Amino acid sequence: MHSTSLAAGKKSRSVRTMLAGLAFASMTALAGPAFAADATTIRVLNWEPGGADYWKALVAEFEKQNPDIKVELETVPFDRYPEVQGPYITTKSGPDVMENNAGLELFDRRRAYAELPPEVLEAGKDLITYSGGCLNFDTSKSCYGLPFGYQGNVMYYNKKVLTEAGLDAANPPRTWDEMGAACEKVKAIGKTCIAIGLSGIFPAYWNFPEIARNYLTEDDMRAMLAGKMPWTDPKMVNVLKGLASITEKGWTNSSAPSITMLPDGADIFQSGNAAFAGTIISDAVNWAAFGKVLGDENLGAMRWPTIVADAPLANSFSGIESSVFGVTDWSDKKDAAFKFVKFIAGKENAELLTKIAGGISLNKNVDPSVLPKSQALSQILEIIKTPTLHAGVLLSGQEADALARGWQEVALGRLSIEDWTARMQKALEQSPSKRQ
Known part of the structure; x- marks a missing residue:
């Protein structure tokens, strides 16, 4: 009886020990998600500049350095x-961090952003420039975001298509007349000369600055920023005429008015069906993306051909910081969000941008020798040595929209230059950011 009770007691203790162990294991399993739930999750609204692989690496590195913060991308x-971001701004809800292009696009939306505190702006000291995130491009004024890369416009060309058309691929067109002659030969082999899409914001950012350099000085561009350069000025009218001539001369794909440059126009170029495409030096439609598809040996980069060869800025580069990231005014996770914005401008992210996305970093501490080898990139690095202001980011949202929509209608023969000019002037007058 006693031995049986002892055995029963031992068995009972064994069961209790096992149950206790199972309970501890269960609590431990539950603790994992509980601890993960303690991490701060920030939402980041973006358009994935640099591509998916770069952003995957960016988030992984940030979370590694900040294990108490998780990043959720939208x-x-x-x-x-704009159509996704707009409702968030109107309702003052949604993401903790948002991306915008430097310049007036950001300034127009600055009430949606928290001003960057000094400890975050410290990261700006390692950048070549960050003024595009600061009001009126002045770093002594309020700043609402930090950039991570250098941006600007070039024209890419497919050497294989030029050769097929009987052109000298080593000497692409440098003037408007030379471009016209080249386009006739390209069209003769059944291909598009300049791949382009006129829907959306792209004409304002990628095409307008390259025509504007032929007619505007830097003082003119600063007057644009201040709203003191009317579209009725002969210089501005000439810019519109220059844009219109691209489609009027038949240099582009017939679908141009109905498609966007990204992805549609870019797809025409990288499919090998166009000789030229005007896009950007960084992000997703750059030399790295085109070279990967077309073959680096077939890709070249050049300035846009000049219309007015002796214009002071005709042979300059329209340069600007790439998009900037800022913290939303409504975020209740500002400390974590500011850490992300600071990381965006840091050396670790700059190296990821360079190595993975082929982007040209603004961070002074990145060794330029880590840039991939590419002939098109080498050409770009020469082009960017003579920068000027980027006229596209000096346009208000109203002007950028009127520019794209007007060009679409001009290309379809539904709008005159005079009426387009009037629309642009009305857009200027209705722009809040230029009436301050």
């Missing part, structure tokens, strides 16, 4: 970005 196509 990625939308660039051409749909």
Whole structure:
């Protein structure tokens, strides 16, 4: 009886020990998600500049350095970005961090952003420039975001198509007349000369600055920023005429008025069906992306051909910081969000941008020798040595929209230059950011 009770007691203790162990294991299993739930999750609205692989690496590195912060991305196509971002700004809800292009696009939306505190702006000291995130491009004034890369426009060309058309691929067109002659030969082999899409914001950012350099000085551009350069000025009218001539001369794909440059126009170029495409030096439609598809040996980069060869800025580069990231005014996770913005401008992210996305970093501490080898990139690095202001980012949202919509209608023969000019002037007058 006693031995039986002892055995029963031992068995009972064994069961209790096992149950206790199972309970501890269960609590431990539950503790994992509980601890993860303690991490701060920030939402980042973006259009994935640099591509998916770069952003995957960016988030992984940030979370590694900040294990108490998790990043949730909301990625939308660039051409749909305003329609997604707009309701968030109107309702003052949604993401903790948002992306915008430097310049007036950001300034127009600055009430949606928290001003960057000094400890975050410290990261700006390692950048070549960050003024595009600061009001009126002045770093002594309020700043609402930090950039991570250098941006600007070039024209890419497919050497294989030029050779097929009987052109000298080593000497692409340098003037408007030379471009016209080249386009006739390209069209003769059944291909598009300049791949382009006129829907969305792209004409304002990628095409307008390259025509504007032929007619405007830097003082003119600063007057544009201040709203003191009327579209009725002969210089501005000439810019519109220059844009219109691209489609009027038949240099582009017939679908231009109905498609966007990204992805549609870029797809025409990288499919090998166009000789030229005007895009950007960084992000997703750059030399790295085109070279990967076309073959680096077939890709070249050049300045846009000049219309007025002796214009002071005709042979300059329209340069600007790439998009900037800022913290939303309504975020209740500002400390974590500011850490992300600071990381965006840091050396670790700059190296990821360079190595993975082929972007040209603004961070002074990145060794330029880590840039990949590419002939098109080498050409770009020469082009950017003579920068000027980027006229596109000096346009208000109203002007950028009127520019794209007007060009679409001009290309379809539904709008005159005079009426386009009047629309642009009305857009200027209705722009809040230029009436301050």
